[in-house]
Amino acid sequence: MIHPIPSGTRDVLPQETGEVRAITDTLRTAFDRHGYGEIYTPALEYESVLARADMAEAQPAYRVFDESGAVLALRSDMTAPIARVVATRYASSEPPLRFCYFAHCYRGVRPQRGQLRELLQAGIELIGSPAPEGTAEALTVLCRSLDAVGLKDYRVGMGDASLFPALMASLQVREPVRLGLLQALARRDFVELGRLLHDAGLAGDAAELLIDVPQRRGGAELLADAPDPAVEAVTGMRRVYELLDADVAARVIFDFGLVRNIGYYTGAVFEVYDPALGAPIGGGGRYDELLGRFGRSLPAVGFALDVDQLHQALAGEERGTGLALAGSADGAPGAVR
Amino acid sequence: MSATHGLTIAVPRGALFDGTVDLLAALGLDTDELRENDRKLLFEDIGVITMRPSDVPTYVEAGAADLGVTGKDVLLEQAAQRPGEGGRDVYELLDLGFGRCTMVMASKDGPDPAVERLRRLGVMRVATKYPRIAARHLEETGRQGEIVEVKGSVELAPLTGMVDAIVDLTATGTTLRENNLVVREEIVVCTARLIANPVAHKLKAAQIDALLEQLRGLVAASAS
Numbered sequence: 001m002i003h004p005i006p007s008g009t010r011d012v013l014p015q016e017t018g019e020v021r022a023i024t025d026t027l028r029t030a031f032d033r034h035g036y037g038e039i040y041t042p043a044l045e046y047e048s049v050l051a052r053a054d055m056a057e058a059q060p061a062y063r064v065f066d067e068s069g070a071v072l073a074l075r076s077d078m079t080a081p082i083a084r085v086v087a088t089r090y091a092s093s094e095p096p097l098r099f100c101y102f103a104h105c106y107r108g109v110r111p112q113r114g115q116l117r118e119l120l121q122a123g124i125e126l127i128g129s130p131a132p133e134g135t136a137e138a139l140t141v142l143c144r145s146l147d148a149v150g151l152k153d154y155r156v157g158m159g160d161a162s163l164f165p166a167l168m169a170s171l172q173v174r175e176p177v178r179l180g181l182l183q184a185l186a187r188r189d190f191v192e193l194g195r196l197l198h199d200a201g202l203a204g205d206a207a208e209l210l211i212d213v214p215q216r217r218g219g220a221e222l223l224a225d226a227p228d229p230a231v232e233a234v235t236g237m238r239r240v241y242e243l244l245d246a247d248v249a250a251r252v253i254f255d256f257g258l259v260r261n262i263g264y265y266t267g268a269v270f271e272v273y274d275p276a277l278g279a280p281i282g283g284g285g286r287y288d289e290l291l292g293r294f295g296r297s298l299p300a301v302g303f304a305l306d307v308d309q310l311h312q313a314l315a316g317e318e319r320g321t322g323l324a325l326a327g328s329a330d331g332a333p334g335a336v337r
Numbered sequence: 338m339s340a341t342h343g344l345t346i347a348v349p350r351g352a353l354f355d356g357t358v359d360l361l362a363a364l365g366l367d368t369d370e371l372r373e374n375d376r377k378l379l380f381e382d383i384g385v386i387t388m389r390p391s392d393v394p395t396y397v398e399a400g401a402a403d404l405g406v407t408g409k410d411v412l413l414e415q416a417a418q419r420p421g422e423g424g425r426d427v428y429e430l431l432d433l434g435f436g437r438c439t440m441v442m443a444s445k446d447g448p449d450p451a452v453e454r455l456r457r458l459g460v461m462r463v464a465t466k467y468p469r470i471a472a473r474h475l476e477e478t479g480r481q482g483e484i485v486e487v488k489g490s491v492e493l494a495p496l497t498g499m500v501d502a503i504v505d506l507t508a509t510g511t512t513l514r515e516n517n518l519v520v521r522e523e524i525v526v527c528t529a530r531l532i533a534n535p536v537a538h539k540l541k542a543a544q545i546d547a548l549l550e551q552l553r554g555l556v557a558a559s560a561s
Contacts, residue, residue: 188428
């Protein structure tokens with residue numbers, strides 16, 4: 001007999017549940033050790049409340065009406081609900097506040113490789129701790145947690161959401177052109193980026209910078225010769241980097257073109273990669289303006305891991321096969337420099 | 338270290354094959370076996386896998402290849418072209434310049450049956466192997482269309498009266514002319530592109546950038 005379930009959802013049976021539970025238990029212990037208290041929030045929220053966060057591409061995709069006709073939405077991440085909790089239940093608490101969560105979120109993605117519409121996220125939010133200290137703490141918790149679950153070859157890509165906009169502003173890119181450039185960059189379509197620059201009449205050094213800078217990725221040597229307009233963002237990255245312990249710093253690769261597809265990020269952004277998986281395992285960043293939209297203006301930073309992707313990466317590392325990436329010798333931290 | 342810096346490259350069989358292999362040869366890769374043996378798929382010693390062009394984004398997205406070469410037509414059809422659109426998640430690094438074709442809308446010679454149909458019925462029927470490109474083009478030009486997806490010779494569809502127009506890729510226009518079809522609209526020019534896996538682009542940044550630099554030089558040299 002076949003009783004279908006919605007595309008992009010799935011049943012998890014005991015063997016897998018056991019393995020996933022082992023991962024989440026380990027993460028929970030690691031988050032707890034760093035002082036992050038676990039919270040639950042409702043999967044359903046008022047749409048108008050979630051809409052206060054600028055989710056851009058991760059907009060809530062599923063809506064229902066309650067008996068009084070109010071529009072409810074299934075949460076698409078945990079950052080917006082936690083911002084709501086902080087603005088209401090912790091309205092007068094002394095920051096910093098530390099929360100962690102293990103929660104299903106719902107997105108309108110087209111189900112394909114590893115992309116589920118109902119995804120299990122594990123993450124933290126650190127509220128009221130500004131850059132660089134807060135960012136460094138979030139990165140440290142991220143790496144210590146991944147170490148604890150036994151992921152070996154992961155790397156954390158770090159960029160800054162303000163870098164490319166600052167570059168465009170200083171090079172006098174006209175306002176209507178900027179959105180197109182940002183969208184091309186978000187897809188890393190460098191051919192399109194070049195074409196748009198050409199069409200916009202940008203040439204010479206300006207165009208060269210706009211195409212070259214977001215392609216810069218690598219180790220700390222990248223921070224040394226940043227072009228003038230990027231100095232502020234790059235200085236921010238260096239300050240964070242200098243606060244990191246050696247083992248965490250060794251995991252970081254800088255990526256000047258890193259753009260997350262969620263609108264609320266303001267400063268440092270990061271993504272987690274593992275050679276055993278062709279797609280990021282998770283990511284996060286600073287969202288210093290989000291809390292203000294809910295009525296309590298506090299700087300904040302957080303990350304979320306996709307537990308199923310993490311599980312797959314662990315399984316891939318275990319098999320030792322994985323992908324084209326895994327066969328190479330540069331899996332060890334420090335090799336990609 | 339081999340000429341491909343230890344990277345795995347997905348090479349398309351078919352129209353883009355020769356251009357791609359010429360580039361690899363210019364990089365210093367030993368491509369003799371690649372050229373001679375068209376049944377073999379995996380050339381591990383030179384880091385090359387071969388497949389049909391429309392499979393290249395699939396292998397690259399999954400990370401089974403770090404880099405790949407495929408046509409812009411394939412990317413337009415498979416990759417997300419706008420934020421929020423689902424599609425193959427690959428990075429487009431370089432326009433390789435060869436394999437130049439145009440995506441066109443064509444219909445039978447004489448008075449355009451599509452225009453006639455649109456005026457009287459408000460909807461045109463379009464046959465294509467590229468349903469997403471065709472649908473996007475109609476949407477962007479404000480027309481209602483019914484997309485008929487076919488796998489084989491698209492030129493047959495308007496000749497039998499099944500559809501009013503076709504959207505297809507053409508290099509010289511010969512096939513269209515032979516079937517009494519004329520180009521009505523040019524949608525986009527397509528060339529071969531170098532694409533990368535998002536994770537490889539970060540974790541193998543140095544190798545990919547080195548190869549990219551060499552390829553840029555080769556492409557610029559052949560363009561001038």
